[in-house]
Amino acid sequence: MSTANGFKRVLPLRTAISTSAGLASAAINFLACVEIAEYAGGASAWLALLVAGTLIILAGANFSELNGMYPSSAAIRVWIRRGINDNVAMVTGFVYATTVIFVIAADAFVLGHVFQAAVPNVSGLIWIVLLLGLVTWINLRGIRLAGLVQDGNGFVLLATLVIFSFLVLLHPHVSLTAQRLFHFGPNWLEAVAVGIFIYVGFEWVTPLAEEFEDSQVIPKGMFIALGLIAVGFGLFTLALAVVFPNAGALKRSLVPQLIVGLRALGPLGFWWMVVVSLTTAMTTFNGGLATASRFVYALARERVLPPKMARLNVKLVPQNALLLLSFLSLGLAILVYLTGQYLFLINAGAAVESFMYAITAIVVANLRKREPNCHRPFHSWGVPWLSWIMAVIFLGLGIGSLLAPSGEQGFPGPLVFLVLLVAMSQIYVWKVVPRLKAQKRGVAKAVVPKP
Protein backbone atom coordinates (compact mmCIF):
# COMPACT_ATOMS: atom_id res chain seq x y z
CA MET A 1 0.00 0.00 0.00
CA SER A 2 1.27 3.48 -0.89
CA THR A 3 -0.02 6.83 0.35
CA ALA A 4 -0.38 10.14 -1.46
CA ASN A 5 3.10 11.34 -0.58
CA GLY A 6 4.67 8.05 -1.50
CA PHE A 7 5.02 6.35 1.88
CA LYS A 8 4.60 2.63 1.32
CA ARG A 9 3.64 -0.38 3.40
CA VAL A 10 1.41 1.39 5.92
CA LEU A 11 -1.46 -0.20 7.85
CA PRO A 12 -5.08 0.77 7.12
CA LEU A 13 -7.53 2.36 9.56
CA ARG A 14 -9.32 -1.00 9.63
CA THR A 15 -6.42 -2.54 11.55
CA ALA A 16 -6.38 0.28 14.11
CA ILE A 17 -10.09 -0.31 14.75
CA SER A 18 -9.89 -4.10 14.92
CA THR A 19 -6.85 -4.08 17.18
CA SER A 20 -8.32 -1.57 19.59
CA ALA A 21 -11.78 -3.18 19.66
CA GLY A 22 -10.38 -6.70 19.72
CA LEU A 23 -8.11 -6.13 22.69
CA ALA A 24 -10.91 -4.58 24.73
CA SER A 25 -13.42 -7.29 23.85
CA ALA A 26 -12.39 -10.05 26.22
CA ALA A 27 -14.45 -13.08 27.19
CA ILE A 28 -14.54 -11.76 30.77
CA ASN A 29 -16.62 -8.84 29.42
CA PHE A 30 -19.66 -11.12 29.41
CA LEU A 31 -19.34 -11.57 33.18
CA ALA A 32 -19.15 -7.79 33.51
CA CYS A 33 -22.30 -7.44 31.35
CA VAL A 34 -24.23 -9.50 33.92
CA GLU A 35 -23.00 -7.26 36.74
CA ILE A 36 -23.88 -4.11 34.81
CA ALA A 37 -27.40 -5.35 34.09
CA GLU A 38 -27.87 -6.33 37.74
CA TYR A 39 -26.60 -3.04 39.16
CA ALA A 40 -28.47 -0.96 36.59
CA GLY A 41 -31.68 -2.71 37.52
CA GLY A 42 -32.42 -4.08 34.06
CA ALA A 43 -32.64 -2.62 30.56
CA SER A 44 -31.12 0.77 31.48
CA ALA A 45 -27.76 -1.05 31.48
CA TRP A 46 -27.24 0.25 27.92
CA LEU A 47 -27.25 3.82 29.26
CA ALA A 48 -24.75 2.93 32.00
CA LEU A 49 -22.43 1.57 29.32
CA LEU A 50 -22.90 4.74 27.28
CA VAL A 51 -21.97 6.98 30.23
CA ALA A 52 -18.96 4.77 31.01
CA GLY A 53 -17.97 5.06 27.36
CA THR A 54 -17.96 8.85 27.64
CA LEU A 55 -15.47 8.67 30.51
CA ILE A 56 -13.31 6.29 28.54
CA ILE A 57 -13.38 8.64 25.53
CA LEU A 58 -11.72 11.24 27.75
CA ALA A 59 -9.02 8.70 28.62
CA GLY A 60 -8.74 7.93 24.90
CA ALA A 61 -8.16 11.62 24.19
CA ASN A 62 -5.16 11.58 26.54
CA PHE A 63 -3.69 8.54 24.79
CA SER A 64 -4.32 10.24 21.44
CA GLU A 65 -2.40 13.36 22.44
CA LEU A 66 0.57 11.38 23.76
CA ASN A 67 0.53 9.03 20.80
CA GLY A 68 0.52 11.97 18.39
CA MET A 69 3.51 13.56 20.12
CA TYR A 70 5.52 10.35 20.37
CA PRO A 71 4.17 7.67 18.03
CA SER A 72 6.38 4.88 19.30
CA SER A 73 5.99 1.17 19.97
CA ALA A 74 7.64 1.90 23.31
CA ALA A 75 4.49 4.03 23.99
CA ILE A 76 4.00 4.38 27.77
CA ARG A 77 7.73 3.85 28.30
CA VAL A 78 8.46 7.03 26.31
CA TRP A 79 5.53 9.12 27.53
CA ILE A 80 5.98 8.46 31.25
CA ARG A 81 9.73 8.87 30.97
CA ARG A 82 9.26 12.34 29.49
CA GLY A 83 6.22 13.30 31.55
CA ILE A 84 7.31 11.98 34.97
CA ASN A 85 10.68 10.19 35.10
CA ASP A 86 12.59 7.09 33.96
CA ASN A 87 12.16 5.16 37.20
CA VAL A 88 8.36 5.48 37.19
CA ALA A 89 8.35 4.62 33.47
CA MET A 90 10.26 1.37 34.06
CA VAL A 91 8.22 0.22 37.06
CA THR A 92 4.96 1.11 35.32
CA GLY A 93 6.14 -0.70 32.19
CA PHE A 94 6.80 -3.92 34.10
CA VAL A 95 3.47 -3.83 35.90
CA TYR A 96 1.59 -2.95 32.71
CA ALA A 97 3.22 -5.80 30.76
CA THR A 98 2.33 -8.19 33.60
CA THR A 99 -1.31 -7.14 33.30
CA VAL A 100 -1.38 -8.69 29.84
CA ILE A 101 -0.62 -12.04 31.48
CA PHE A 102 -3.45 -11.52 34.01
CA VAL A 103 -5.96 -10.71 31.29
CA ILE A 104 -4.94 -13.66 29.12
CA ALA A 105 -5.13 -16.02 32.11
CA ALA A 106 -8.53 -14.72 33.22
CA ASP A 107 -9.85 -14.95 29.66
CA ALA A 108 -8.45 -18.46 29.30
CA PHE A 109 -10.32 -19.41 32.47
CA VAL A 110 -13.64 -18.24 31.01
CA LEU A 111 -12.87 -19.81 27.65
CA GLY A 112 -12.03 -23.13 29.30
CA HIS A 113 -15.44 -23.13 30.98
CA VAL A 114 -17.19 -22.18 27.73
CA PHE A 115 -15.68 -25.16 25.92
CA GLN A 116 -16.24 -27.44 28.89
CA ALA A 117 -19.93 -26.52 28.67
CA ALA A 118 -19.98 -27.00 24.90
CA VAL A 119 -17.98 -30.25 24.77
CA PRO A 120 -18.31 -31.77 28.25
CA ASN A 121 -16.14 -34.81 27.40
CA VAL A 122 -13.02 -32.69 26.89
CA SER A 123 -11.52 -30.85 29.85
CA GLY A 124 -11.43 -27.05 29.60
CA LEU A 125 -7.72 -27.21 30.39
CA ILE A 126 -7.06 -29.00 27.10
CA TRP A 127 -8.85 -26.24 25.18
CA ILE A 128 -6.80 -23.61 26.99
CA VAL A 129 -3.54 -25.37 26.10
CA LEU A 130 -4.64 -25.88 22.48
CA LEU A 131 -5.77 -22.30 21.89
CA LEU A 132 -2.84 -20.65 23.62
CA GLY A 133 -0.55 -22.98 21.70
CA LEU A 134 -2.25 -22.08 18.41
CA VAL A 135 -2.01 -18.32 19.07
CA THR A 136 1.64 -18.64 20.11
CA TRP A 137 2.39 -20.54 16.89
CA ILE A 138 0.59 -17.88 14.81
CA ASN A 139 2.63 -15.16 16.52
CA LEU A 140 5.88 -17.05 15.94
CA ARG A 141 5.04 -17.01 12.20
CA GLY A 142 5.32 -13.22 12.09
CA ILE A 143 3.48 -10.02 12.87
CA ARG A 144 1.62 -9.99 9.51
CA LEU A 145 -0.18 -13.25 10.20
CA ALA A 146 -0.93 -12.19 13.78
CA GLY A 147 -2.38 -8.93 12.41
CA LEU A 148 -4.64 -10.77 9.95
CA VAL A 149 -5.93 -13.03 12.73
CA GLN A 150 -6.61 -9.95 14.85
CA ASP A 151 -8.47 -8.17 12.03
CA GLY A 152 -10.63 -11.18 11.22
CA ASN A 153 -11.54 -12.08 14.78
CA GLY A 154 -12.19 -8.48 15.87
CA PHE A 155 -14.74 -7.79 13.15
CA VAL A 156 -16.42 -11.21 13.32
CA LEU A 157 -16.78 -10.78 17.08
CA LEU A 158 -18.46 -7.37 17.04
CA ALA A 159 -20.56 -7.98 13.92
CA THR A 160 -21.96 -11.28 15.18
CA LEU A 161 -22.58 -9.84 18.65
CA VAL A 162 -24.63 -7.01 17.14
CA ILE A 163 -26.58 -9.36 14.85
CA PHE A 164 -27.26 -11.78 17.71
CA SER A 165 -28.49 -8.95 19.96
CA PHE A 166 -30.77 -7.55 17.24
CA LEU A 167 -32.28 -10.97 16.64
CA VAL A 168 -33.08 -11.20 20.35
CA LEU A 169 -34.35 -7.64 20.70
CA LEU A 170 -36.50 -7.71 17.55
CA HIS A 171 -38.27 -10.89 18.65
CA PRO A 172 -42.07 -10.30 18.60
CA HIS A 173 -42.39 -11.27 22.28
CA VAL A 174 -39.92 -8.61 23.39
CA SER A 175 -41.40 -5.26 24.32
CA LEU A 176 -38.94 -2.47 24.95
CA THR A 177 -40.87 0.44 26.40
CA ALA A 178 -39.30 3.78 27.29
CA GLN A 179 -40.18 3.07 30.92
CA ARG A 180 -38.15 -0.13 30.80
CA LEU A 181 -35.21 1.39 28.93
CA PHE A 182 -34.89 4.24 31.42
CA HIS A 183 -35.68 2.46 34.66
CA PHE A 184 -32.70 3.10 36.93
CA GLY A 185 -31.96 0.60 39.67
CA PRO A 186 -30.64 1.69 43.09
CA ASN A 187 -27.02 0.83 42.16
CA TRP A 188 -26.98 2.50 38.77
CA LEU A 189 -23.73 4.40 39.43
CA GLU A 190 -21.98 1.13 40.27
CA ALA A 191 -23.19 -0.09 36.88
CA VAL A 192 -21.35 2.86 35.28
CA ALA A 193 -18.19 2.03 37.25
CA VAL A 194 -18.25 -1.62 36.14
CA GLY A 195 -19.15 -0.47 32.62
CA ILE A 196 -15.78 1.26 32.31
CA PHE A 197 -14.05 -2.11 32.47
CA ILE A 198 -15.85 -3.27 29.32
CA TYR A 199 -13.67 -0.84 27.38
CA VAL A 200 -10.28 -1.31 29.04
CA GLY A 201 -7.50 -2.48 26.79
CA PHE A 202 -8.65 -0.27 23.87
CA GLU A 203 -5.40 1.72 24.22
CA TRP A 204 -3.16 -1.28 23.51
CA VAL A 205 -3.31 -0.27 19.85
CA THR A 206 -1.00 2.70 20.52
CA PRO A 207 2.25 0.65 20.21
CA LEU A 208 1.31 0.14 16.55
CA ALA A 209 1.50 3.91 15.91
CA GLU A 210 4.65 3.64 13.81
CA GLU A 211 2.91 1.48 11.26
CA PHE A 212 0.40 4.21 10.36
CA GLU A 213 1.65 7.23 8.48
CA ASP A 214 -1.15 9.59 9.46
CA SER A 215 -1.02 10.27 13.19
CA GLN A 216 -4.80 10.78 13.19
CA VAL A 217 -5.41 7.11 12.37
CA ILE A 218 -4.81 5.86 15.92
CA PRO A 219 -7.22 8.37 17.57
CA LYS A 220 -9.79 7.69 14.85
CA GLY A 221 -9.31 3.94 15.25
CA MET A 222 -9.61 4.12 19.05
CA PHE A 223 -12.73 6.29 19.01
CA ILE A 224 -14.47 4.20 16.35
CA ALA A 225 -13.52 1.05 18.28
CA LEU A 226 -14.96 2.51 21.49
CA GLY A 227 -18.17 3.26 19.58
CA LEU A 228 -18.30 -0.30 18.22
CA ILE A 229 -17.68 -1.78 21.68
CA ALA A 230 -20.43 0.44 23.11
CA VAL A 231 -22.85 -0.72 20.41
CA GLY A 232 -21.81 -4.40 20.50
CA PHE A 233 -21.70 -4.93 24.27
CA GLY A 234 -24.44 -2.33 24.95
CA LEU A 235 -26.86 -4.24 22.73
CA PHE A 236 -25.77 -7.58 24.19
CA THR A 237 -26.29 -6.29 27.76
CA LEU A 238 -29.70 -5.00 26.74
CA ALA A 239 -30.54 -8.38 25.18
CA LEU A 240 -29.32 -10.09 28.35
CA ALA A 241 -31.50 -7.83 30.53
CA VAL A 242 -34.50 -8.56 28.31
CA VAL A 243 -34.01 -12.32 28.33
CA PHE A 244 -33.17 -12.37 32.05
CA PRO A 245 -35.02 -9.47 33.75
CA ASN A 246 -33.41 -10.63 36.99
CA ALA A 247 -29.79 -10.61 35.79
CA GLY A 248 -28.61 -11.59 39.28
CA ALA A 249 -29.75 -15.13 38.44
CA LEU A 250 -26.78 -15.39 36.04
CA LYS A 251 -24.25 -14.08 38.51
CA ARG A 252 -23.02 -17.47 39.63
CA SER A 253 -22.47 -18.66 36.08
CA LEU A 254 -19.09 -18.47 34.37
CA VAL A 255 -20.75 -18.79 30.97
CA PRO A 256 -23.69 -16.35 31.09
CA GLN A 257 -23.42 -15.66 27.36
CA LEU A 258 -24.14 -19.32 26.58
CA ILE A 259 -27.19 -19.33 28.85
CA VAL A 260 -28.50 -16.13 27.24
CA GLY A 261 -27.88 -17.59 23.78
CA LEU A 262 -29.66 -20.83 24.65
CA ARG A 263 -32.69 -19.15 26.16
CA ALA A 264 -32.99 -16.57 23.38
CA LEU A 265 -32.35 -18.63 20.26
CA GLY A 266 -32.10 -22.23 21.42
CA PRO A 267 -29.14 -24.43 20.38
CA LEU A 268 -28.30 -21.99 17.57
CA GLY A 269 -27.89 -19.19 20.11
CA PHE A 270 -25.81 -21.45 22.37
CA TRP A 271 -23.32 -22.36 19.62
CA TRP A 272 -23.35 -18.83 18.29
CA MET A 273 -22.14 -17.59 21.65
CA VAL A 274 -19.53 -20.37 21.81
CA VAL A 275 -18.08 -19.01 18.57
CA VAL A 276 -18.29 -15.41 19.84
CA SER A 277 -16.48 -16.45 23.03
CA LEU A 278 -13.79 -18.10 20.94
CA THR A 279 -13.24 -14.90 18.93
CA THR A 280 -13.04 -12.79 22.10
CA ALA A 281 -10.36 -15.08 23.51
CA MET A 282 -8.47 -15.19 20.21
CA THR A 283 -8.31 -11.40 20.01
CA THR A 284 -7.18 -11.13 23.63
CA PHE A 285 -4.55 -13.89 23.40
CA ASN A 286 -3.29 -12.81 20.00
CA GLY A 287 -3.25 -9.05 20.54
CA GLY A 288 -1.91 -9.37 24.07
CA LEU A 289 1.00 -11.64 23.12
CA ALA A 290 1.89 -9.63 19.99
CA THR A 291 2.00 -6.31 21.82
CA ALA A 292 3.58 -7.46 25.07
CA SER A 293 6.33 -9.49 23.38
CA ARG A 294 7.51 -6.40 21.44
CA PHE A 295 7.45 -4.42 24.64
CA VAL A 296 9.62 -7.03 26.38
CA TYR A 297 11.95 -7.03 23.35
CA ALA A 298 12.39 -3.25 23.59
CA LEU A 299 13.16 -3.51 27.30
CA ALA A 300 15.71 -6.25 26.64
CA ARG A 301 17.40 -4.25 23.88
CA GLU A 302 17.68 -1.40 26.34
CA ARG A 303 19.24 -3.87 28.80
CA VAL A 304 16.46 -3.42 31.30
CA LEU A 305 15.69 -7.14 30.87
CA PRO A 306 18.19 -9.95 30.09
CA PRO A 307 19.45 -9.79 26.45
CA LYS A 308 18.09 -13.30 25.79
CA MET A 309 14.62 -11.76 25.80
CA ALA A 310 15.62 -9.89 22.62
CA ARG A 311 16.37 -13.07 20.65
CA LEU A 312 14.60 -12.97 17.27
CA ASN A 313 13.59 -15.87 15.07
CA VAL A 314 13.92 -15.90 11.27
CA LYS A 315 10.53 -14.18 10.98
CA LEU A 316 11.95 -11.37 13.16
CA VAL A 317 9.66 -12.24 16.04
CA PRO A 318 11.08 -11.90 19.57
CA GLN A 319 10.64 -15.61 20.18
CA ASN A 320 12.01 -15.88 23.73
CA ALA A 321 9.87 -12.98 24.93
CA LEU A 322 6.83 -14.47 23.21
CA LEU A 323 7.41 -17.96 24.61
CA LEU A 324 8.05 -16.63 28.11
CA LEU A 325 4.82 -14.62 28.09
CA SER A 326 2.95 -17.54 26.62
CA PHE A 327 4.21 -20.01 29.24
CA LEU A 328 3.56 -17.57 32.08
CA SER A 329 0.02 -16.99 30.79
CA LEU A 330 -0.55 -20.73 30.46
CA GLY A 331 0.83 -21.43 33.95
CA LEU A 332 -1.32 -18.74 35.49
CA ALA A 333 -4.36 -19.86 33.47
CA ILE A 334 -3.95 -23.44 34.74
CA LEU A 335 -3.53 -22.20 38.31
CA VAL A 336 -6.65 -20.07 38.04
CA TYR A 337 -8.60 -22.88 36.37
CA LEU A 338 -7.74 -25.26 39.20
CA THR A 339 -8.36 -22.77 42.02
CA GLY A 340 -11.22 -20.77 40.47
CA GLN A 341 -9.67 -17.51 41.70
CA TYR A 342 -10.33 -15.58 38.51
CA LEU A 343 -11.86 -12.52 40.20
CA PHE A 344 -8.51 -11.87 41.82
CA LEU A 345 -6.91 -11.43 38.39
CA ILE A 346 -9.76 -9.42 36.93
CA ASN A 347 -9.70 -6.96 39.84
CA ALA A 348 -5.91 -6.62 39.79
CA GLY A 349 -5.93 -6.12 35.99
CA ALA A 350 -8.77 -3.58 36.16
CA ALA A 351 -6.89 -1.67 38.85
CA VAL A 352 -3.68 -1.50 36.81
CA GLU A 353 -5.61 -0.26 33.77
CA SER A 354 -7.39 2.40 35.86
CA PHE A 355 -4.10 3.57 37.34
CA MET A 356 -2.65 3.74 33.84
CA TYR A 357 -5.50 6.02 32.73
CA ALA A 358 -4.86 8.20 35.80
CA ILE A 359 -1.12 8.34 35.06
CA THR A 360 -1.61 9.25 31.39
CA ALA A 361 -3.91 12.11 32.43
CA ILE A 362 -1.13 13.41 34.71
CA VAL A 363 1.49 12.92 31.98
CA VAL A 364 -0.59 14.93 29.49
CA ALA A 365 -0.85 17.83 31.97
CA ASN A 366 2.87 17.64 32.82
CA LEU A 367 4.00 17.54 29.18
CA ARG A 368 1.88 20.57 28.32
CA LYS A 369 4.13 22.42 30.80
CA ARG A 370 7.44 20.67 30.07
CA GLU A 371 7.20 20.57 26.28
CA PRO A 372 4.79 23.33 25.27
CA ASN A 373 6.25 23.63 21.76
CA CYS A 374 6.19 19.94 20.87
CA HIS A 375 3.96 19.23 17.85
CA ARG A 376 0.60 17.84 18.94
CA PRO A 377 -1.51 16.47 16.06
CA PHE A 378 -4.28 15.79 18.61
CA HIS A 379 -5.14 17.97 21.59
CA SER A 380 -6.82 16.39 24.58
CA TRP A 381 -9.68 18.32 26.10
CA GLY A 382 -9.80 20.43 29.27
CA VAL A 383 -6.07 20.17 30.11
CA PRO A 384 -5.12 20.55 32.95
CA TRP A 385 -8.29 20.80 35.06
CA LEU A 386 -10.10 17.92 33.38
CA SER A 387 -6.88 15.88 33.42
CA TRP A 388 -6.71 16.11 37.20
CA ILE A 389 -10.40 15.26 37.56
CA MET A 390 -9.83 12.23 35.32
CA ALA A 391 -6.79 11.25 37.35
CA VAL A 392 -8.81 11.34 40.58
CA ILE A 393 -11.73 9.40 39.05
CA PHE A 394 -9.54 6.63 37.63
CA LEU A 395 -7.41 6.50 40.77
CA GLY A 396 -10.63 6.01 42.76
CA LEU A 397 -11.82 3.29 40.37
CA GLY A 398 -8.46 1.56 40.64
CA ILE A 399 -8.52 1.60 44.43
CA GLY A 400 -12.13 0.40 44.32
CA SER A 401 -11.10 -2.57 42.16
CA LEU A 402 -8.27 -3.44 44.53
CA LEU A 403 -10.53 -3.36 47.56
CA ALA A 404 -13.38 -5.29 45.92
CA PRO A 405 -13.84 -8.64 47.65
CA SER A 406 -12.41 -11.31 45.39
CA GLY A 407 -11.88 -14.18 47.77
CA GLU A 408 -13.04 -15.61 51.04
CA GLN A 409 -13.56 -13.38 54.08
CA GLY A 410 -13.13 -10.23 51.99
CA PHE A 411 -9.33 -10.40 52.02
CA PRO A 412 -8.06 -7.70 49.61
CA GLY A 413 -5.82 -10.10 47.71
CA PRO A 414 -5.47 -7.89 44.59
CA LEU A 415 -4.26 -4.97 46.73
CA VAL A 416 -1.59 -7.05 48.46
CA PHE A 417 -0.59 -8.64 45.17
CA LEU A 418 -0.26 -5.32 43.33
CA VAL A 419 1.71 -3.71 46.14
CA LEU A 420 4.09 -6.70 46.07
CA LEU A 421 4.37 -6.53 42.27
CA VAL A 422 5.20 -2.82 42.33
CA ALA A 423 7.70 -3.34 45.15
CA MET A 424 9.40 -6.22 43.31
CA SER A 425 9.56 -4.17 40.09
CA GLN A 426 11.09 -1.25 41.98
CA ILE A 427 13.69 -3.49 43.62
CA TYR A 428 14.50 -4.99 40.21
CA VAL A 429 14.95 -1.51 38.74
CA TRP A 430 17.24 -0.49 41.61
CA LYS A 431 19.29 -3.68 41.94
CA VAL A 432 19.25 -5.68 38.69
CA VAL A 433 18.94 -3.08 35.92
CA PRO A 434 22.20 -1.27 36.77
CA ARG A 435 24.03 -4.64 36.68
CA LEU A 436 22.50 -5.58 33.31
CA LYS A 437 23.42 -2.21 31.85
CA ALA A 438 26.98 -2.54 33.15
CA GLN A 439 27.50 -6.06 31.71
CA LYS A 440 30.16 -6.51 29.10
CA ARG A 441 28.95 -5.58 25.63
CA GLY A 442 28.87 -7.92 22.69
CA VAL A 443 25.67 -9.89 23.12
CA ALA A 444 24.73 -9.57 19.47
CA LYS A 445 24.83 -13.34 19.09
CA ALA A 446 22.13 -13.67 21.72
CA VAL A 447 19.76 -11.51 19.71
CA VAL A 448 20.34 -12.04 16.02
CA PRO A 449 18.36 -14.82 14.33
CA LYS A 450 20.26 -17.79 13.00
CA PRO A 451 20.74 -17.62 9.20
Add this chain to the structure above:
Amino acid sequence: MDLLAALETFAEQCNQNQRLRQMNRDWSRLVELWATDTDQRYWLKSDAGSITAGIGEALEAELKISARNDILHDIFSGIITPTEPYNAGDLLVKGRQDDMMRLDIITLLIWGE
Protein backbone atom coordinates in the same frame (compact mmCIF):
# COMPACT_ATOMS: atom_id res chain seq x y z
CA MET B 1 29.27 16.21 11.85
CA ASP B 2 28.91 14.62 8.42
CA LEU B 3 25.93 12.30 8.47
CA LEU B 4 26.30 11.36 4.80
CA ALA B 5 29.85 10.13 5.39
CA ALA B 6 28.61 8.09 8.36
CA LEU B 7 25.86 6.56 6.24
CA GLU B 8 28.25 5.70 3.43
CA THR B 9 30.64 4.00 5.88
CA PHE B 10 27.66 2.16 7.36
CA ALA B 11 26.60 0.97 3.88
CA GLU B 12 30.12 -0.15 3.11
CA GLN B 13 30.33 -2.15 6.33
CA CYS B 14 26.99 -3.77 5.60
CA ASN B 15 28.17 -4.79 2.14
CA GLN B 16 31.37 -6.29 3.53
CA ASN B 17 29.50 -8.41 6.06
CA GLN B 18 28.70 -11.75 4.40
CA ARG B 19 26.19 -12.76 7.03
CA LEU B 20 24.27 -9.50 6.57
CA ARG B 21 24.30 -9.82 2.79
CA GLN B 22 22.88 -13.30 3.10
CA MET B 23 20.30 -12.21 5.67
CA ASN B 24 19.15 -9.26 3.54
CA ARG B 25 19.16 -10.98 0.16
CA ASP B 26 15.35 -10.93 0.07
CA TRP B 27 15.01 -7.52 1.75
CA SER B 28 14.73 -4.63 -0.71
CA ARG B 29 13.69 -1.42 1.01
CA LEU B 30 14.10 2.34 0.74
CA VAL B 31 14.68 4.12 4.04
CA GLU B 32 14.41 7.89 4.46
CA LEU B 33 16.31 9.63 7.26
CA TRP B 34 15.29 13.13 8.29
CA ALA B 35 17.64 15.20 10.41
CA THR B 36 15.01 17.36 12.10
CA ASP B 37 17.28 20.15 13.31
CA THR B 38 19.01 20.73 9.95
CA ASP B 39 15.91 19.74 7.94
CA GLN B 40 18.14 17.65 5.67
CA ARG B 41 16.97 14.33 4.27
CA TYR B 42 19.07 11.28 3.43
CA TRP B 43 18.30 7.80 2.21
CA LEU B 44 19.51 4.25 2.55
CA LYS B 45 18.59 1.65 0.00
CA SER B 46 18.76 -2.10 0.42
CA ASP B 47 18.61 -3.96 -2.85
CA ALA B 48 18.92 -7.74 -2.59
CA GLY B 49 21.42 -7.48 0.23
CA SER B 50 23.43 -4.58 -1.14
CA ILE B 51 23.18 -1.25 0.70
CA THR B 52 23.71 2.23 -0.79
CA ALA B 53 23.33 5.67 0.82
CA GLY B 54 22.69 9.16 -0.48
CA ILE B 55 21.38 12.62 0.21
CA GLY B 56 17.91 13.94 -0.67
CA GLU B 57 14.27 13.04 -0.30
CA ALA B 58 13.30 9.38 -0.73
CA LEU B 59 10.07 9.11 -2.64
CA GLU B 60 8.21 5.88 -1.98
CA ALA B 61 10.22 5.12 1.17
CA GLU B 62 9.11 2.10 3.16
CA LEU B 63 10.66 3.26 6.40
CA LYS B 64 11.08 6.81 7.69
CA ILE B 65 13.41 7.69 10.53
CA SER B 66 13.62 11.12 12.13
CA ALA B 67 15.92 12.48 14.83
CA ARG B 68 18.40 15.25 15.41
CA ASN B 69 21.45 15.16 13.13
CA ASP B 70 23.83 14.24 15.97
CA ILE B 71 21.65 11.32 17.10
CA LEU B 72 21.41 9.89 13.56
CA HIS B 73 25.15 10.34 13.13
CA ASP B 74 25.91 8.57 16.42
CA ILE B 75 23.58 5.67 15.63
CA PHE B 76 24.97 5.05 12.15
CA SER B 77 28.52 5.44 13.41
CA GLY B 78 27.95 2.85 16.13
CA ILE B 79 28.59 5.32 18.95
CA ILE B 80 25.18 4.67 20.48
CA THR B 81 22.55 1.96 19.99
CA PRO B 82 19.23 3.05 18.51
CA THR B 83 17.38 1.70 21.55
CA GLU B 84 18.33 4.42 24.00
CA PRO B 85 17.16 7.45 21.92
CA TYR B 86 14.20 5.38 20.73
CA ASN B 87 12.95 4.67 24.25
CA ALA B 88 13.54 8.29 25.20
CA GLY B 89 11.37 9.50 22.31
CA ASP B 90 14.29 11.23 20.59
CA LEU B 91 14.26 8.83 17.62
CA LEU B 92 10.99 8.34 15.75
CA VAL B 93 10.39 5.65 13.18
CA LYS B 94 7.53 5.17 10.73
CA GLY B 95 7.13 1.90 8.94
CA ARG B 96 6.44 -1.76 9.46
CA GLN B 97 7.56 -3.44 12.63
CA ASP B 98 9.46 -6.21 10.82
CA ASP B 99 11.43 -3.60 8.82
CA MET B 100 12.34 -1.78 12.03
CA MET B 101 13.48 -5.03 13.60
CA ARG B 102 15.62 -5.71 10.53
CA LEU B 103 17.30 -2.32 10.73
CA ASP B 104 17.87 -2.80 14.45
CA ILE B 105 19.56 -6.15 13.73
CA ILE B 106 21.74 -4.61 11.03
CA THR B 107 23.12 -2.00 13.44
CA LEU B 108 23.53 -4.74 16.03
CA LEU B 109 25.46 -7.02 13.67
CA ILE B 110 27.77 -4.23 12.61
CA TRP B 111 28.38 -2.42 15.87
CA GLY B 112 27.31 -4.92 18.53
CA GLU B 113 25.51 -3.71 21.64
